[in-house]
Amino acid sequence: MATKPEDRRTVRTKKLLRQALLELIEEKGIDRITVRDLTDRAEINRGTFYLHYQDVPDLLDKIKEEVFAGLQAIISRMYIIRLMAETNEDKPYEVIVELFEYLGEHADFFRVLLSPKGDISLALRIKDMMARQMMAKLEIWQPREELMLVSREWLIAYTTSSNIGIIQHWFASGQALSPYEIALVMTRLVKNGPARSINVEHLSPPEK
Amino acid sequence: MATKPEDRRTVRTKKLLRQALLELIEEKGIDRITVRDLTDRAEINRGTFYLHYQDVPDLLDKIKEEVFAGLQAIISRMYIIRLMAETNEDKPYEVIVELFEYLGEHADFFRVLLSPKGDISLALRIKDMMARQMMAKLEIWQPREELMLVSREWLIAYTTSSNIGIIQHWFASGQALSPYEIALVMTRLVKNGPARSINVEHLSPPEK
DNA sequence: CCATTATTCAACACTTTGTCGATTAAAATG
DNA sequence: CATTTTAATCGACAAAGTGTTGAATAATGG
Numbered sequence: 455m456a457t458k459p460e461d462r463r464t465v466r467t468k469k470l471l472r473q474a475l476l477e478l479i480e481e482k483g484i485d486r487i488t489v490r491d492l493t494d495r496a497e498i499n500r501g502t503f504y505l506h507y508q509d510v511p512d513l514l515d516k517i518k519e520e521v522f523a524g525l526q527a528i529i530s531r532m533y534i535i536r537l538m539a540e541t542n543e544d545k546p547y548e549v550i551v552e553l554f555e556y557l558g559e560h561a562d563f564f565r566v567l568l569s570p571k572g573d574i575s576l577a578l579r580i581k582d583m584m585a586r587q588m589m590a591k592l593e594i595w596q597p598r599e600e601l602m603l604v605s606r607e608w609l610i611a612y613t614t615s616s617n618i619g620i621i622q623h624w625f626a627s628g629q630a631l632s633p634y635e636i637a638l639v640m641t642r643l644v645k646n647g648p649a650r651s652i653n654v655e656h657l658s659p660p661e662k
Numbered sequence: 663m664a665t666k667p668e669d670r671r672t673v674r675t676k677k678l679l680r681q682a683l684l685e686l687i688e689e690k691g692i693d694r695i696t697v698r699d700l701t702d703r704a705e706i707n708r709g710t711f712y713l714h715y716q717d718v719p720d721l722l723d724k725i726k727e728e729v730f731a732g733l734q735a736i737i738s739r740m741y742i743i744r745l746m747a748e749t750n751e752d753k754p755y756e757v758i759v760e761l762f763e764y765l766g767e768h769a770d771f772f773r774v775l776l777s778p779k780g781d782i783s784l785a786l787r788i789k790d791m792m793a794r795q796m797m798a799k800l801e802i803w804q805p806r807e808e809l810m811l812v813s814r815e816w817l818i819a820y821t822t823s824s825n826i827g828i829i830q831h832w833f834a835s836g837q838a839l840s841p842y843e844i845a846l847v848m849t850r851l852v853k854n855g856p857a858r859s860i861n862v863e864h865l866s867p868p869e870k
Numbered sequence: 871c872c873a874t875t876a877t878t879c880a881a882c883a884c885t886t887t888g889t890c891g892a893t894t895a896a897a898a899t900g
Numbered sequence: 901c902a903t904t905t906t907a908a909t910c911g912a913c914a915a916a917g918t919g920t921t922g923a924a925t926a927a928t929g930g
Contacts, residue, residue: 461897463907485693485719488886499909504888511693538857574782581827596860603850603859607835608828612848613856615827616820619789623819639812640820647855648821649746651811652804671876671927696917707878712919871930878925885918894909900902 468506470496472517475510476566483571484514518567518576521560528553529583534613535595537644546637554633557621565625577618584614613644676714678704680725683718684774691779692722726775726784729768736761737791742821743803745852754845762841765829773833785826792822821852 474495478487487510493500507513528549537547557564567576588610599605604612620640624631631639643651682703686695695718701708715721736757745755765772775784796818807813812820828848832839839847851859 461907463896467908489888490886500887501889501910502908505907509887535860538860570783570786572782574780574785575778577782578778592860601861603854603861604847608831608847608851609856609859611827611831612824612851615830616824616856619819619823619826620816622823623816627815639816642811643816643820644855645857646811647852647858648817648824649853650855651817652743652746652800653809653811669876669928675876697919698917708918709879709920710877713876717918874927874929876925876927879923880921882921883919885916887916888914890911890913892910894907896905896907898903898905900904 464506467496467498467502470498471503471506471513475513475517476562479571479573480566480569484573514573517563518573518579521563522579524556524560525580526583528556529580529587532584532587533591534584534588534644535591537641544638544642546634546641550637550640551633554621554624554636557624558629558633561625561629564621568622568625577622580621581614581618584617585610588613616643672714675704675706675710678706679711679714679721683721683725684770687774687779687781688777692781722781725771726781726787729771730787732764732768733788734791736764737788737795740792740795741799742792742796742852743799745849752846752850754842754849758845758848759841762829762832762844765832766837766841769833769837772829776830776833785830788829789822789826792825793818796821824851 471492474492475487478491478495489503489510490500492510492513493503503513507516532549532553537550567573589606592606592610596602596606602609617640620636620643624636679700682700683695686699686703697711697718698708700718700721701711711721715724740757740761745758775781797814800814800818804810804814810817825848828844828851832844
């Protein structure tokens with residue numbers, strides 16, 4: 455991946471456009487952003503935009519690619535099944551801590567793009583990464599699908615989307631918890647499931 | 663809500679626009695659809711569009727409102743906590759069956775809008791409906807938050823997004839399961855959680 | 871049948887788009 | 901430092917989309 459170092463000017467232009475895009479998405483949503491909006495905000499010539507990108511979605515795609523590589527690296531080390539089956543102490547699974555640390559480092563990007571005004575396809579791509587990883591591991595660890603309560607397909611759909619949901623809510627909360635704390639929350643939920651997490655034995659049903 | 667019955671012509675126009683919009687979203691995604699695209703596809707005059715809607719997002723909003731009412735009615739009868747805490751037999755929670763029946767009745771709409779090319783805000787709105795409902799019930803059923811493994815906030819983020827994930831995957835699979843079957847899958851996952859669903863006791867770890 | 875109203879049609883000014891050639895400014899190179 | 905290379909700017913362009921208008925036409929409801 456060691457490509458030629460880019461001209462300082464193009465680096466500056468791309469950086470300004472990235473920043474302008476994130477700001478504008480937050481302000482008016484991913485649609486409704488024109489090339490002129492971007493270049494006005496970034497204070498560059500409109501023609502310059504077309505020297506680097508085809509259109510607004512293309513710019514977004516290029517920016518996404520930057521973070522995908524790092525994300526893929528972490529997710530590929532994530533053994534959700536190991537988390538489910540092995541870890542017994544009340545400690546967060548380390549790779550999940552790393553995941554949230556990485557997300558936090560690129561918070562300006564993820565906070566905007568995983569928000570309601572962001573880009574649905576980003577969340578889907580992350581989900582897809584997790585799903586592939588999980589399917590590969592699951593086929594080895596539990597080859598007898600008939601022993602499972604639900605088939606792999608549905609378990610994966612369930613788990614990946616709940617994980618994304620926790621990530622999205624973490625940013626929506628303004629990253630209220632530390633990577634360690636939120637990883638612990640996720641670990642507990644995955645290991646115990648939602649039902650046991652409410653502590654059924656101590657419920658106070660209104661009338662019963 | 664018993665408003666004046668609409669002129670046949672406006673009913674026809676709105677129906678054609680709805681159909682055209684869903685087709686075009688599927689073909690080219692929610693962005694990139696122009697008013698001209700819509701009116702060409704619907705075979706109506708471009709000016710007619712503006713007699714009913716302000717712009718493309720406005721049309722989408724109006725169409726969404728149609729199904730929200732019905733959805734809200736079902737979700738308000740959904741006691742996810744009851745599902746978690748009470749039901750012990752291996753039967754799907756009835757309200758979830760109803761939910762999937764309703765989704766199936768409006769499959770043309772949900773299939774497109776919950777897909778990758780669809781509208782992120784629809785899924786978020788449904789999640790929000792579920793979250794409000796769940797928070798209200800949870801505060802009554804488990805007033806002592808400190809007894810829970812994770813706080814209400816995170817439990818709700820986890821549960822609602824996993825539910826949306828199952829719904830999205832159901833449409834992505836071409837509604838491969840019946841409402842009863844998919845409701846059973848969801849019931850099992852919510853009650854047992856992902857970890858127990860893989861049947862940990864019978865795992866075959868590669869080397870261990 | 872008639873009054874009402876939705877739709878059509880052509881036209882309007884305006885914005886955005888994508889591209890282009892010529893010019894200017896900055897960076898890389900030796 | 902001087903020279904070459906390349907990025908950015910500028911103005912202009914046709915094409916397409918936007919949102920609105922007023923007059924003509926057609927369908928509807930009573």
